[in-house]
Amino acid sequence: MPVSISEEVRLAYVLRHFWLTYPGAPQLSIGYADIQPQVEIAKVGTSFFATTAPYPAPPQWREWLGQQVPFFFDDAPAAPLLVLQENRAFISADIISAAFYLLSGWQEYFSTERDQHGRFPYAASVQQQYSFVALPVVNYYFDVLRAAVEHVSGQLLQPRRWGDQQAAFAAFISHDVDNLHSGWKAPAKAALQQRQLGRFGRLLWQHLTQPDAWDNLEAVAAQVAQYGGRSTFFILPNHCPASNGTPNADYRLTRRLEQRLEQLEYQGCETGLHGSLGTSISPGKLRSEIKRANLNTTGCRFHYLSWEPRLTPFIAFLRDFFSYDSTLCFAEYFGFRHSYCLPFYPFDFNVGQEVEFLEIPLNVMDATLHHPNYLQLAPAEILPALRPMFAKIKRFGGVASVLWHNQNFDPANTTNGPRQFHEIMAHLQHEGAAFRTGRDIWEEFTREPTPNS
Ligand SMILES: [Zn+2]
Structure with missing residues (x-):
């Protein structure tokens, strides 16, 4: 059973992330009426957090920054959201409770819904129910708080900037390496089915004598480098399928592959662990x-985006061996699983506080965009679908995290292949993203902020 989560804990968790979003912001008092804070928040959510219900009452929609935003724990929808008075401010929706609810992943912890891979399904989420998965709602709540703090302090707050060039947002480009040797299989199978035996023979000969089209890590790194980016490769060190037959890697982690990875690291790429099936629930x-x-490695992402909300964040080995994880995304839809576009510290409901490894949430996986079980976007629809999401990440100083499997750099893939990847990269570069590996992002994000002068 989870421990009960006090109001102080919820407030501290949310405010820690607010200060991380606006480093250097003046530390004035923010909270509920009982502490007579300078920025007072309406208290609405208290009774909900005494229960184990996965879902709160439906949100009220209010406009902020020209955007309709859902506000949970808002029982005064007719009142103005932000009331500015002399030396103080009042926010009439309980954005602390709402931010805690979304950022902590409360719904996943208390819901019992899981899909065939043991994952919390998008279909069971408030993001799906109220259609806001592509909106970083917690960042909008923080922006309301920003306006209140600016009013009371008389200082302008700057969102986080990235890298030496002080870029407005960062981009984290990663590749889960599930397969290195299977690129020949689909065309060979097609040739057989069409009884093109000559073609089949040529493909088989190529397979036996030449590297596979998917054995391409160096080429992938070179394509990312065209934009000033450096790839993070998540390596899957288990080639045995799971007990239910779901595949892990189609390759073995040989000394030769280790040497190639070392060479890529030498060029500035990063190697992370792609935890095989079952590792997300078994220390x-x-x-x-x-x-x-x-x-x-300092980073981890689980194969199949496996993540059991009741177990995975609390596996001590995540904390002991890794500085960050980058698994959290809905496989079914791009956007913000925790409604937040910056790295965050996952909340541990078993002990009632956050864990000290960083989650760099994933925003979009290539397979999500075109897959029988997920979306079926046409190639020309992919970048237009993602552009508004990237614009919001840029607005709030976040990290645009993109997963493109190395196998989808195969030119034979014309649906979610290299061409669509390059369109995304050109867009991110044009928008001024600082391309960073996961390790770079972790280092920069956890560095002590310079005091505000
Ligand atoms: Zn994988």
Whole structure:
């Protein structure tokens, strides 16, 4: 059973992330009426957090920054959202409770819904129910708080900037390496089915004598480098399928592959662990995989985006071996699973406080965009669909996290392949993103802020 989460804990968790969003903001008092704060928030959510219900009452929609935004825990929708008085401000929706609810992943912890891979399904989420998955709602709440703090302090707050060039947002480009040797299979199978035996023979000969089209890590890194980016490769060190037959890697982590990865690291790329099926719920499996793999890694992403909200964040080995994870995204839809576009510290409901490894949430996976079980966007629809999401990440100084599997750099993939990837990269570059590896983002985000002068 989870411990009860006090009002002080919820407030501290939310405000910690607010200060991380606006480093250098003046630390004035923010809270509910009982502490007579300078920025007072209406208290609405208290009774909800004494329950184990996964979903709160439906949100009220209010306009902020020209955008309709859902406000949970808002029982005065007719009142103005932000009331500015002399030396103080009042916010009439309980944005602390609402931010805690979304950022902590409360719905996933208390819902029992899981899909066939053990994941919390998008279909069971408030993001799906109220259609706001592509909106970083918590960042909008923080922007209301920003306006209140600016009024009371008389100082302008600047959102986080990234890198030496002080870019308005960062981009994290990663590749889950599930397959290196299977690119020949689909065309060979098609040739057989069409009884094109000559073509089949040529493909088989190529397969036996030449590197596979998916054995392309160096080429992938070179394509990302065209935009000033450096790839993060999440390596899957388990080639045995899971007990239900779901595949893990189609390759083995050989000494030769390790050497290639070392060479890529030398060029500025990063190697992370792609935890195989089962490791997200088993500390023993994760530990032995880490030991066996012997990779130089600070980051983790689980294969199939596996994540059990009641177990995974609390696996001690995540904290002991990794500085960050980057699994949290809905496989079914791009956007913001925790309604937040910056890195954050996952909340541990078992002990009632946040864990000290960083989650760099994933925003979009290539497979989500075109897959029988997910979306079926046409190639020309992909970038237009993603552009508004990237614009919001830029507005709030966040991280645009893009997963493009190395196998989808195969020119034979014309639906969610290299061409669509390059369109996304050109867009991010044009918008001024600072391309960073996960490790860079972790280092920059956890560095002590310089005091506001
Ligand atoms: Zn994978």
